[in-house]
Amino acid sequence: MNVEEMRKSHKRLTEFAYQTGTIDRGYNNRTLYINVSTNEIKEKPVSQEMKEKFIGGKGFGLKLMWDAVNDNTKWNDPENTIVVSGGPVCGTTQYPGAGKSLVVSISPATGIVIDSNVGGYFGPYLKFSGFDAMAIQGKAEKDIIIYINGDDGEIVIDEAPDEALDGHVLGEQLTEMYAKDEKDKKNISVITAGSAAKHTYMGLLNFTFYDLRRQVTRLKQAGRGGIGTVFRDKNIKGIVVRYAGTKGNSNKPANFDKVARTGIKLHREIERLDDNLMRIRQVGTANIIEVMSAHDLLPTHNFQYGTHENVVNIHSNVFRDNYLTQGLPDGCWFGCSLACAKAADKFKLKTGPYAGKLVTVDGPEYETAAGVGSNLGIFDPEAILEINFYCDTYAIDTISFGTTTAFVMECFERGIINKDITGGLELKFGNKEAALELLHQMSRGEGFGPIVGKGIRKLKQYFADNHGADYDFLHDIGMEAKGLEYSQYMSKESLAQQGGYTFANKGPQHDEAWLIFMDMVNNQIPTFDDKAEALHYFPMFRTWFGLMGFCKLPWNDIFPESNKYQDEPAKIPEHVQNYVDVYNGVTGFHIDKDELILQSERVYNFQKVFNLRLGGGSRESDIAPYRAVGPVTKEEYLSREDRYNKEMIEKIGMDPSNMTLEERIAATREYRMKQYYKLMDTVYARKGWSDQGVPTIEKLQELGMDFPDVIEVVKRYL
Template identity: 30%
Template sequence: MEATPRGSWWGRVLFVDVGTGETREEALDWDAARDFIGGRGLGAYYLFKHLVPGTRPLSPQNMLIFAGGPMSGTSCPGSARAALATKSPQSGLYTFAITGGELGPALKRSGYDVIILTGRAEKPVYVEVGPNGATLRDASHLWGLDTQLTQELIKKERRGEELAITCIGQGGERLVPYACLINERRALGRGGPGAVMGSKNVKALAIKKDGPAAPLADPATYREAAREATAQCRANPFTSGPLKAYGTVSTVAVTVNGGIMPADNWQRMTTVEEGKNLFGDVLREKFLAKDVTSGDPCPSKCSKLTVVREGPYAGAATEGPEYETIYALGTGCGIFDLAPIIEADMMCDLYGIDTMSVGVTIAFAMECYEKGLLTMEDTGGIDLRFGNADAMVKLVRDAAFRQGFGEKIAMGCRELAAEIGRGSEVFAMHTKGVEVGGYDPRGAKGMALVFGCGPRGGCHHAGGYTVQLEFTTPEIDRFADSGKVPIVVMTRNRRAAAAD
């Protein structure tokens, strides 16, 4: 298909039926590219355009839509972004996920703006995409491997090819409803896109990243704007201060001191005495290995490579943990030690499951156990009291492999509450089937609308992110019930526009 690039868009959309191996191209809808800003918007547009109403999330007809935005792969700070859209096996609704790393820039250098996977392969495959289309390659030998070994082996087998790879682990293979995709050590995390990929018998998407960049409409004007954006990031007191030093872990001190970081499955809030063990200075002093970017180029280096150097979890290493992981696998489970959280975060990335959903579901099960709704017989001998870090770590692995009581944790808290019953539904912390983020709306009332009205369920930012404004703007009363709608709408629009 002949296409004329326009304003950093190639003008090409690639469809790949992994069941038949057939590919086709269509021209990018230029009106949609203008009206639906970025990869998140384009993904939603193409999902609603092509997906037949009533399609089951794990059916061959569901789609995995990978898209970049007009800035993806450029030299603008924060532009190493890519988006994925699909129908969620957790909520049954539209969902999206955003990632950093190499995927977004590689997508832009593939010669396509959008890549759409449909169908179901008879045996495991991975999809390799380059400027001339897609090739299905056998992945039978990769099935059963974790996400890091999968990426390593594909790169060895395709020696000489420069590839950006996003793949599933054992969680996606086993159709865990909150399974995610991992590219390098970054996650396309929420709503279960990894289960959708697993249901298609697709182990990975490998995109050639050595092609030319899409031409810009006005290179000189762009370069000036990019320099200004970089200068602003370096001058901004947050992106050059706490974010650069501690990453999103900097948020822990804010929410703990503000009384809104949930503990023990939201039965109470984390105290300062407990929370100080999770602050950014502790992470840097005891666990930091290296400051890294979430994707080049970016002056902040807000991502943190961490390692546990001593104790029962010595040797655990991960990129993270992020704030939400510390909440879900930490305070939500009554755990106030970064070492087991790093261990569990590493396992989630290896097995390809969402840290938030698995952590919040374990926290829910812990409350059920302490209230007598679950017994040690139900849990297979696991003592599920709050604070049992070993139990939390074990259940992360068991959920990914759907083994023992982990089979129940793999259900997610909504489905597990429906099975347990007896009033447990009222403390299953989800909206629309997706476990909620770590900000108690009773101390930042705008977040109640974010959780309740967000398009993908219990996400802390898809429907806006008001907590930052509510904590930093003197004119805003964070405890007020009224006046929050304009803040929610503004932050929702801002985050959607800047998502990729």
């Protein structure tokens, strides 16, 4: 069936006309509200206070969500909302990494708000079309497509029965359907989920951009927390935006020259230095596979170990030399000279419904290579690319898939589950065919796949309730907190990273704090106060990217030659100043680097209160499973015996030579958990929170976030 026939089968549900051309200094000062139950579409004004307190991006997402839901809203209730918002700098074309969208919703995995940062052209085009954010509420009766025509100021909702569900097919179909011709395809961006989103709690959203040189629709993912599952629960098939006419000043900055000069300075830095630093332009983020392995930090076999003899088979150069097309401007938004969005072209699939087809695989990013590679014991680059492809098109988060499947494989190898339970799948480490079949089952909604697709928190209970498993052991080895699976770094030997992961508002994801090198490798934050300061500054600084529509990578995956001479090189001070300059250049405001942190602190504390309001956010929810903190099993202890024995002598003050292995494991655990709780107390105090992790009324007043309904929530917990 061609796209014209598909279009003919559409049934128009509603139309909405609006005025375009409202953008000024990075804001349209209005948001778009769509209710897919009632087909109501309307504009909502953005107040000055909303801009000052919530800034944009994730801040706007949280604010609109707060107003849309109640204390008891669950992920699949109609009032749950999906908000997509760029932020004031989103759509800037001169500074690398300025096209991100932040997606916010109540997560099926965690039950609290999740936020996910995604590239592709949707965020910028939504803004140029006239809206600082888009909030979608309700549930459609049948599958629908929403089309936003930003050129003509028109929004429609159509029932759309015939289009595909899988992201790579639907992205192509809708791009072709709404573009006037080949050249016009770059003016279209589509949000899709995929066929597995409805059968799991780890469904993601694909955001597309059209690649003019490859002539394919590329996919970037809002991966974490199952927002694609919410999307499909609302019976949304796709959301399309079109905007033709992007120019360097489409975001209408207050000071174009300031923004452009700052951008050109960073473009030049990347041009000069990237090939000898991270090589992001060659291999994307996969450059750190070998770095992590060299430091014994690459999650292997469900985070038991930090390296493996076969890691060499998946080093970044293997992908670069054999699969990733080189020399193309692979940015996920115009002007990203760091160009991490690598792709393997004409990759021939071996399994599943698209077997034999030649496809373009986006990635693999580091998280994917580690998650579905080393963590599953799969050291085959083609298997990693194939799993990566199917995860994206089926709409499965590669991080949660990797971490959950690793957990299941360890359970299988330890005899906690068997082939009777897995429906015949031999889920041993390294079994790539079994991992792929699990994925195909998630797409089809059959067999063991959809059970695994509910994530580790549900699986722990399921294995304990139905198969007599020891829940406490599963809790020790199941790498989830708050219901979200850990992303792919080994935090065992870095106390600061244990906190960075597990205290994170949305669940353990590295985008709040990545302190392993500062803490473990470089020993720059030795005391509890140092660690707590880092666990205040970095989460706040990184939160700011999500308020803006910025990508994190151009902050510290490239740095100027002079950086090593700075007082605080880990902060990349010159780049922090770049961000201040770009923000001020766009908005015409006059913030400095301290005000930047304050902007984040307001939204960060608001998100924490939001978690409390939805029944999360407790001290208990900030406690890591023990595998994130130390060695659970004998094998893990023995794999780093020298390190742990040394710790016993130097830190714990015990002599390991007089102790059994079990005694040493127990003593290490007692010591490490004490350290962990002490870190928690220190960090809570630094953040201005109670010992239960609740923002105090004084703190909220100091931040100007003492709204009556916010105070009312914290009072329940103080």
